[in-house]
Amino acid sequence: MIHTPLLPEHGGPDDGPSAAFDFSTNASPLGPPPALLRAVQAADRACYPDPGYRALRRRLGDEQRVLPTAGGAEGIRRLTLAAMLSGRREAWVPQPGFGDYALAAHALGLAVKSYSDPADIRPTAPALVWICEPSNPTGACLAPWPDLGDTLLIVDRAYEPLRLQGEAPTLPAHAWQLVCPNKALGLTGIRAGYALAPATDAIWALALSLAPSWVLSAEGVALLTHWxxxxxxxxxxxxxxxxxxxxxxxxxxxxxxDWQQRDSCTNFWLARPPQADMLPRLRERGIRLRDATSFGLPGWVRVSTQPPAAQQALQLAVLEIEGEDA
Incomplete structure (x- = not known):
């Protein structure tokens, strides 16, 4: 049986000219700390890293619980495969949410079920449950969570370092964590992250065995070493x-x-411009926002916090567009 390919949709660079002001990315606009950046730039590209990443895993926590990943997307794919191979038959994914959760499950033939409120998660078979906390694209906090029993619960914490209000919720003892520092560090071009298992078990061992050789580059090792x-x-x-x-x-x-805006605890949030054609017209003026249609939110955009110069450019561009329509 041949499956119809499903392709992810992302923000950030497109096939057009570079945007002068990019509100579509939810990465920090302030860049990395100088010492970490120097370490990344000094990484030894002439040698393979240790394929077991033992010293790095010890630095990030318990060597027997840390799984280096080539960023969040690779971690999502690998952990979904481990879930399927360990007998999970359902994947519960947030909606709206990052599309790779569902795409990874669809590719492996898992039954994909979506939820908007964690209270709606009710598995009917051995299940993998993804929770993004704080949530993408909304920036909202989804806790408290229901008791999900013996599900394989994985909490994507990519946006936790950029939580601007409130406290991180306490994770259930059986939850996995997926940590992706590159957004908070403004280094999204370096594909480096890690999963932290609640314990050394069969799923941890399986996920470790499914990693490609040298899943992290020398730059990725340097980034995580100083995280x-x-x-x-x-x-x-x-x-x-x-x-x-x-x-x-x-x-x-x-x-x-006069843009509608939703609440958020992070550096990004959902907004709705008054004009339906605002997005492409801003793009023509060198300003990029993230169309939220792929999240199931047509008419909405995800905007990230940007410096004053970018904000001024956005304001002037919107006023210019409104002047053209007057």
Whole structure:
């Protein structure tokens, strides 16, 4: 049986000219801490990393629970395959949510079931459950979560380092975590992350065995090696402080332009411009936003917090478009 290919849709670069101001990415616009960046730039590209990444796994936590991944997307694919091979037959995915959860499950023949509220998760077979906390694309907090019993629960924490309000919820003891630091560090071009298992078990061993050889580049090893450094975490604390100021100003700006906006605890959120054709017209002016249609939210866009110069450019472009329509 031949399956019809399903392709993911992402924000960020498209096939057009580079955008001068990119509100579509939910990565930090403030970049990496200097010491971490220097380590990445100094990474030894002439040698293979240790294929077992033993020293890195010890640095990130328990060597017997850490699984290096080539970013979140590779981790999602590999963990979904491990779930299927371990007997899971259903995959519960957030809707709206990152499309790769469902695509990975569809590709393996799992029954894909969506939910908007975690309270609606009711598996009828051995299941894999994905929770993105905070949520993408909404930036909302989904906790509290119901008791999901013996499901394979994986919490995607890619956006936790950019939580700008509230506290991270306590994770269930049996939850896996998928950690993707490159967004918070403004280094999304380096594909590096890791999964943290609740315990060394058959699924952990299976997921480890399914990894491609040298899943992380030398640059990825350098990034993750310095992820938990005190300097890195202090830098991120300062980043969050600055982003809170910029986010307040940007939300006020959009409100003044009559854009609808949803609440969020992160540096990104959902907004709806008054004009249906606003997105391509802004793109023509060098400003990119993330169309939320692929999330099941036509008419909405995901916008990320950007510096004052980008905000001013967005405001001027919107006013210019409105002037053309007047």
């Amino acid at each position: 938990l450094d005190e300097d890195t975490q202090a830098w991120l604390a300062d980043v969050r402080t600055q982003l809170r100021v910029w986010r307040t100003a940007q939300r006020a700006l959009l409100a003044d332009l």
